Amino acid sequence: MPHRIAAIQKLTATEPHPERVAMFAIAGDSASGKTTLTKGLVEAIGTHRISSFCTDDYHRYDRKERKNLPFTPLNPECNYLEIMEQHLQLLILGQPILKPKYHHADGTLGRPELFIPSEIVIVEGLFPLWSKLSRATFDVTAYLDPPETVRRAWKIARDTTKRGYTTEQVLSDLEQREPESEKYIRPQRAHADLVISFAPVEGRSSLSATILLRPTVPQPDLHDILTPATRDAAHIKLIRDQDGKPVDALHIHGHAPEAASRLVEEKLWEKIGLGGDIPASLGRISSTERSAPLAIAQLIILHHMIHC
Ligand SMILES: Nc1ncnc2c1ncn2[C@@H]1O[C@H](COP(=O)(O)OP(=O)(O)OP(=O)(O)O)[C@@H](O)[C@H]1O
Numbered sequence: 548m549p550h551r552i553a554a555i556q557k558l559t560a561t562e563p564h565p566e567r568v569a570m571f572a573i574a575g576d577s578a579s580g581k582t583t584l585t586k587g588l589v590e591a592i593g594t595h596r597i598s599s600f601c602t603d604d605y606h607r608y609d610r611k612e613r614k615n616l617p618f619t620p621l622n623p624e625c626n627y628l629e630i631m632e633q634h635l636q637l638l639i640l641g642q643p644i645l646k647p648k649y650h651h652a653d654g655t656l657g658r659p660e661l662f663i664p665s666e667i668v669i670v671e672g673l674f675p676l677w678s679k680l681s682r683a684t685f686d687v688t689a690y691l692d693p694p695e696t697v698r699r700a701w702k703i704a705r706d707t708t709k710r711g712y713t714t715e716q717v718l719s720d721l722e723q724r725e726p727e728s729e730k731y732i733r734p735q736r737a738h739a740d741l742v743i744s745f746a747p748v749e750g751r752s753s754l755s756a757t758i759l760l761r762p763t764v765p766q767p768d769l770h771d772i773l774t775p776a777t778r779d780a781a782h783i784k785l786i787r788d789q790d791g792k793p794v795d796a797l798h799i800h801g802h803a804p805e806a807a808s809r810l811v812e813e814k815l816w817e818k819i820g821l822g823g824d825i826p827a828s829l830g831r832i833s834s835t836e837r838s839a840p841l842a843i844a845q846l847i848i849l850h851h852m853i854h855c
């Protein structure tokens with residue numbers, strides 16, 4: 548047996564292509580904004596450099612089958628997480644995977660899809676930071692953490708227009724999911740290098756963003772960006788994290804004058820060093836809505852992706 552393993556290792560020892568895959572996780576509960584954030588990044592840099600997929604593809608059961616089961620998609624038992632872990636290990640080595648496929652539009656499982664990693668891979672979904680093994684495959688990790696009121700509103704609007712649910716069904720689903728969200732999804736927050744929360748500040752309807760820049764990875768140096776000229780758009784302060792440890796919190800105002808937010812975006816884009824203009828996809832929520840705090844959060848992530 549050992550000689551067979553050695554023979555296989557010799558036969559499969561090819562140079563990985565691309566040479567090094569930078570792996571990023573974007574975790575969070577349903578409708579916390581993971582796909583919106585990821586889509587803007589992929590479009591900004593292009594699929595030749597960034598590829599992404601969603602861990603919802605590892606659902607074990609389709610929507611119809613789930614109706615008769617005692618758990619929700621937020622339960623590990625409802626997902627092939629061991630296969631997800633195997634795939635993450637292959638991707639980090641630059642190897643292709645044949646990934647399952649889940650269709651949100653109608654809740655069905657589709658044909659498997661070939662996924663060939665590009666130089667940067669984003670894995671977004673409910674479970675990327677689920678286990679020690681899955682976490683070990685990522686260079687940088689983020690957790691999206693909007694307040695429940697915001698997430699519920701986003702989920703109702705999205706699921707009733709794009710996933711075929713009624714408002715009553717979404718509300719009942721949210722209630723059923725709560726214990727599993729607490730047990731399996733929210734603990735992943737503790738394992739993220741960046742914790743991003745889009746939320747309104749008191750008395751304002753626009754959404755601001757707060758990004759915890761945890762010292763678990765080198766964070767971008769922002770001292771030349773957060774100057775008096777950008778004070779109305781963003782500032783940083785030291786706060787206490789959930790575990791009581793001090794952490795830098797970057798606050799990006801949703802109600803800032805456009806010129807000040809734009810300056811932060813331009814300075815970050817320059818620091819990233821890709822040249823050209825800031826891609827129009829950054830900050831895009833829909834074909835008619837743009838959010839400067841979202842664009843700035845995406846630029847912070849992009850800085851990690853290009854410089855990790
Ligand atoms: N930063 C944002 N600002 C305003 N609205 C947002 C933002 N991010 C997402 N949304 C809204 O929330 C909805 C849900 O977001 P999205 O589909 O990205 O969540 P998700 O975390 O990928 O969800 P799921 O895990 O259920 O697929 C979107 O349709 C969009 O309208």
Ligand SMILES: O=C(CO)[C@H](O)[C@H](O)COP(=O)(O)O
Binds near residue numbers: 577651652
């Ligand atoms: O928690 C979710 C993450 O997107 C979804 O609700 C889950 O993937 C099941 O999908 P759907 O009911 O939309 O088909």
